Amino acid sequence: MTTLPLQPTPRTTVVRGRHRAVEERAALHALLAEALVAHVGVVVGDHAVVLPSAFGVDPDGPDEGGTLYLHGSVAARWLTAAVGATVCVTVTELDGLVAARSGFHHSMNYRSGVVIGVAREVLDPDERARALDLVVDQMVPGRSATLRPPTRKELAATAVLAVPLVEASLKVRSGDPVDDEADVEGGLWAGVVPVRRVLDAPLTAADAGGVPVPPDVRARAAGERPQ
Amino acid sequence: MTTLPLQPTPRTTVVRGRHRAVEERAALHALLAEALVAHVGVVVGDHAVVLPSAFGVDPDGPDEGGTLYLHGSVAARWLTAAVGATVCVTVTELDGLVAARSGFHHSMNYRSGVVIGVAREVLDPDERARALDLVVDQMVPGRSATLRPPTRKELAATAVLAVPLVEASLKVRSGDPVDDEADVEGGLWAGVVPVRRVLDAPLTAADAGGVPVPPDVRARAAGERPQ
Numbered sequence: 477m478t479t480l481p482l483q484p485t486p487r488t489t490v491v492r493g494r495h496r497a498v499e500e501r502a503a504l505h506a507l508l509a510e511a512l513v514a515h516v517g518v519v520v521g522d523h524a525v526v527l528p529s530a531f532g533v534d535p536d537g538p539d540e541g542g543t544l545y546l547h548g549s550v551a552a553r554w555l556t557a558a559v560g561a562t563v564c565v566t567v568t569e570l571d572g573l574v575a576a577r578s579g580f581h582h583s584m585n586y587r588s589g590v591v592i593g594v595a596r597e598v599l600d601p602d603e604r605a606r607a608l609d610l611v612v613d614q615m616v617p618g619r620s621a622t623l624r625p626p627t628r629k630e631l632a633a634t635a636v637l638a639v640p641l642v643e644a645s646l647k648v649r650s651g652d653p654v655d656d657e658a659d660v661e662g663g664l665w666a667g668v669v670p671v672r673r674v675l676d677a678p679l680t681a682a683d684a685g686g687v688p689v690p691p692d693v694r695a696r697a698a699g700e701r702p703q
Numbered sequence: 704m705t706t707l708p709l710q711p712t713p714r715t716t717v718v719r720g721r722h723r724a725v726e727e728r729a730a731l732h733a734l735l736a737e738a739l740v741a742h743v744g745v746v747v748g749d750h751a752v753v754l755p756s757a758f759g760v761d762p763d764g765p766d767e768g769g770t771l772y773l774h775g776s777v778a779a780r781w782l783t784a785a786v787g788a789t790v791c792v793t794v795t796e797l798d799g800l801v802a803a804r805s806g807f808h809h810s811m812n813y814r815s816g817v818v819i820g821v822a823r824e825v826l827d828p829d830e831r832a833r834a835l836d837l838v839v840d841q842m843v844p845g846r847s848a849t850l851r852p853p854t855r856k857e858l859a860a861t862a863v864l865a866v867p868l869v870e871a872s873l874k875v876r877s878g879d880p881v882d883d884e885a886d887v888e889g890g891l892w893a894g895v896v897p898v899r900r901v902l903d904a905p906l907t908a909a910d911a912g913g914v915p916v917p918p919d920v921r922a923r924a925a926g927e928r929p930q
Binding site: 487512513515516517518519520521522523524525526527528530561562563564565566568570573575577578579580582583584586588590592608609611612615616619620623624626627630634652653655659660663664665666667668669670671672673674675676677678679680681682683684687688689690693696697 | 743745749751752753755789795797813836838839842879880882887895898899900901903904910911916920924
């Protein structure tokens, strides 16, 4: 992992809530390691289209700052629009509802990483294979090593995009509401409702009855984001 | 709530995974009622910027199909760029990790709504007040009624945007992995790791010690998304 600072350009410099910008690449990578879904923004015509997507991360990937990988069907419109274009990949984890004493000071505790970069179509077979493994392992760590390699037909149907992680920002809110003095003196309650994601016990597919759950999946389902 | 069909235009017609497009407005509203964070896409310069945001929904709002409300600081760059422009608001709930017998068939169970529309700045004081209440109540239902009204200063610092819900699509995946016949016959395990969001017991703010947790917040924290 490189030690480049975050926010190297104006368009990834946090302006609003600047005190929430955590300028540490390691914190961005910790968020990316934990998250499961990214929201990818691409310009289509005169407007942005935002779609949820699985992703994978190679902190030591070939791009400056490391590489974030996306994949999709070669026929997907958003993917065609993204190749060679500047895209925005945003990953958000919600940590709590911040219930203040006024509507104005209501907020959320969260961590959100915004990556902006030119999406490169990955054509090298080795990098493609590695990228697809990383996307699977993001969901269930270690799982790609237990699966057969992709077929030629599967590879032909799949496009892989690489987005450099060099141009990125991270915004974090945590802790109590921040209320106006007068509202605090009013004696009202305020606080945080913690939010977390839980992965429950695996449900075996109908066509896999009797097959034991493999260790990688069992370990994943036991995992729970610490509060 | 209107009964307009979803996907009235080509740009919100689901092309990939068409079988996952649920053409029911009620299902979109159910997703919007449950979600806590939206990802808003705006074109800034030559690329999209995607930012997480709280939101509120008025199914009977003044816009065709109902109204989705966003708010932010009047100084926020994304908000300035969004006023009068076409924006994309995407709301995604992750329901499970779909662990197939091949990397290619790995997937996620999810519900994702994509709304595309011109963002109207809300200027009418009554609509602004109602929109801000809806954003608070999206986090903690009923809470806005327990709070003081916003001050003039707070209102002057806040911009409210309305996005019509008429042009929208909903994509849903649920259930087991869909594997190739040959992989199923190989006898490997496959299945789903269910994912859900949990709201834990409220944490009282340091400056509210001894004040009892109000019923709205208690009810919210007890709420859990059904599995």
